[in-house]
Amino acid sequence: MGKQILVAEDESLVRMDLVLMLQDAGYEVIGEAGDGEKAIELAYQLKPDLIVMDIKMPKMNGLKASQIISKTFNIPILLLTAYSQKEFIDKAKQANIVGYLVKPVSEANLIPAVEIALNQGAKTSEYEKKIELANKKLLDRKTIEKAKGVLMTRFNLGEETAYNKMRQISMNKQMALEKVAKQILLKYGS
Ligand SMILES: [Mg+2]
Structure with a gap:
């Protein structure tokens, strides 16, 4: 599946150039915005894999x-930035900004930057998934331990018996x- 990109640029001619360069390189441009507010709206709506965004735009x-x-x-x-916007770039070290290009943008510098940005994005979400999974496992283990304790107290069971009961x-x-642990907690907990 081609990567989906949103392009936000207020100068329509520049925007058209960007879109064509991206499409030529095999990317799918799923949205185009001419100002910052529209960029936000489309980002929420379309959830692209990457946003190519001009700094200086109307409204926002x-x-x-x-x-x-x-x-x-x-x-x-x-x-995307003009050379004179260097002071902005220092501020750009925040958020999800994975890079910037100084205008005018050519195919030779746009496409490699897009590739790198997409790779970084993929790595970040993979890392976040891992963290999320680790957190879930930890939480699951706590739930299971808690339910085991509830069974032990409630039915006067040994630790191993309580655990085996849940497994059964x-x-x-x-x-x-x-899930069994959660049900036990719902039924017998507190
Ligand atoms: Mg502009």
Whole structure:
């Protein structure tokens, strides 16, 4: 599946150039915005894999729009800037901004930057998934331990017997152990 990109640039001619360069390189441009507010709206609506965003745009500049998008989504953002906007770039070390390109943008510098940005975005979400999974496992283990304790107290069982009981229910009902634990806590907990 081609990577989906949102392009936010207020100068329509520049925007058209960007879109064509991206399409030529095999990317799918799923949205185009001419100002910062529209960029936010489309980012929420379309959830692209990457946003190529001009800094200087009407209604809301690209930096502010990036900040707002980053609060909700982990979409990598590649900023476009004029040379005179260097002071902005220091501020750009925040949020999901994975890089910036100085205008005028050519195919030779756009496409490699897009590739890098997409890779970084993929790595970040993979890392976040791992963290999330680790947290869930930890939480599951706590739930299971708690349910085991409840069974031990309530039915005067030894630790191993209580655990085996839960495993037995889990197998019989073909239900994950942490779900069995949750049900036990609902029924007998507190
Ligand atoms: Mg502009």
